[in-house]
Amino acid sequence: MMDDYTFPSWIYLGVLAVFVGGAMKRLLASHLGPAPPLVAWLGATVLAERLWSFCLPAALLLALLGLACCLYSAARTGLARPGAALPARGKAVLVTGRRRPRPLCLGCDSGFGTATAKHLDNLGFEVFATVLDLSGEGARELERSCSPRLTLLQVDITQQQQVHQALLDTKAKVGLKGLWGLVNNAGVCVNFGDIELSLMSNFRGCMEVNFFGTLSITKSFLPLLRQAKGRIITISSPAGDQPFPCLAAYGASKAALNLLVNTLRHELEPWGVKVCTILPSSFKTGQSSNHAYWEQQHKQLLRTLPPALLEEYGEDYLTETKELFHLYASQANTDLSPVTDTIARALLAPRPRARYFAGPGVGLMYFIHSYCPLSLSSRFLQKLFLKKRLAPRALRDPPGFDPDLGLGLNNNNNNNNK
Missing domain, CATH: 3.40.50.720 (NAD(P)-binding Rossmann-like Domain)
Incomplete structure (x- = not known):
């Protein structure tokens, strides 16, 4: 009957990975001494293993873990209460x-x-x-x-x-x-x-x-x-x-x-x-919503870029970046x-x-x-910040492509030779 309550090994390894990973992350990020966070998380890991050895039902074990998280959160909130x-x-x-x-x-x-x-x-x-x-x-x-x-x-x-x-x-x-x-x-x-x-x-x-x-x-x-x-x-x-x-x-x-x-x-x-x-x-x-400022920056960029580099990226690529930035700034919290x-x-x-x-x-x-x-x-991050749709022009158009004629220059030369 106890086998009915045994967790699959991948769940066991997953939960242990969370505990051990959390311990290491807190240890590296903590500005306190290494002993308190290390002892606390190792203790929690050992506790989880002991509970598993008793083959507790999955629902009960998850409830215990949830209760521990709630108590920890309440303790942190108590330390940060206004009266303190x-x-x-x-x-x-x-x-x-x-x-x-x-x-x-x-x-x-x-x-x-x-x-x-x-x-x-x-x-x-x-x-x-x-x-x-x-x-x-x-x-x-x-x-x-x-x-x-x-x-x-x-x-x-x-x-x-x-x-x-x-x-x-x-x-x-x-x-x-x-x-x-x-x-x-x-x-x-x-x-x-x-x-x-x-x-x-x-x-x-x-x-x-x-x-x-x-x-x-x-x-x-x-x-x-x-x-x-x-x-x-x-x-x-x-x-x-x-x-x-x-x-x-x-x-x-x-x-x-x-x-x-x-x-x-x-x-x-x-x-x-x-x-x-x-x-x-x-x-x-x-100045986050100062469109005049960013228009000036955009025009200055177009003037200072080497022509070959501007051709490879395309003016429409730079304009899309500017407009997306305007959109992102306009939606920022006031x-x-x-x-x-x-x-x-x-x-x-x-x-x-x-x-x-x-x-x-x-x-x-x-x-x-x-x-x-x-x-x-x-x-x-790409979806959150700037949702670019255009690729640089050189990646959209084949080498020798002429946007006015819609034909590659190599094809034009071949046609002229014929």
Whole structure:
């Protein structure tokens, strides 16, 4: 009779693979010591094997596993309940931003900087907000909508002298208490398109702001952060972990930033400084819906491309990419609260997570990226971001094809010879 309840071997191996894979994934991703997650997951694996040895019915075993997952989820929710949050009063936070006309940044735009500064000010933080122009509309908007606790700093994070001056101004105000939080929000995405069609200056531009600029201001403010045993919150992007089509320059800079942040997390742990990464979904911020800007970028690309390369890809191929980008930007979320709320949660949680997903669909995206075959995850990204229908012109038309005549040049020569 017991044989009636025995699981097929492939189900047994599948569940064990989930347990062991989950253990390894959590161990590698955890910023805690290796012992707690390893012991917990090995214990769960042994428990699953023991239950199997008693030949429990499949329904009962699945119910036990489901109950364990529910208890684990409830425990995590209890740790993050609002009553457990740290007080915001008396804590100083610096929020970086870059108020220069620029394109969609998939989670790193001036819109986040403004919304974050306002939200943190409303919570009671002492906010230091960086702007490029103290007399600009963005700075005046913050002054009108925030409390007198807000301090505006004129900073371009790519200019070390301005970063140093901001450090001196902040240090003079915070004194011995130090800086509780640094929110690395500033970033740019200077173009979109295939790697072969992108200028080297586009890659350098993204790296200069997204990586070197963030590194510069983080290194400069680390003494104040160590003094307060504070937090570093960095707004990154899923494009830094996954190969989004036509976003190689932006994604490469975010990939470098992600590795930098992960390394900082381990190095600053002995100092008591917590380091978190926030990965937002698509939000409508800044210049993301500025069609005039992207039309200008598109025309400039057509002018600068070598004629032979433009012929091989085709102008219609480039135009389709631009239009798909417009469509994607127009459908982005206009409510920035998922990101600002997550930033506040990371700043005030007694035990902040190493990574936060902000916005719908990011968790599913990472699940598919982590656990599904590469071919499936790549196809998912292509369908999610830019649903290209046109292939490059050289792949559509045979060599020597003349679109005006509809005949290959070789055929024309043969006809002429006849």
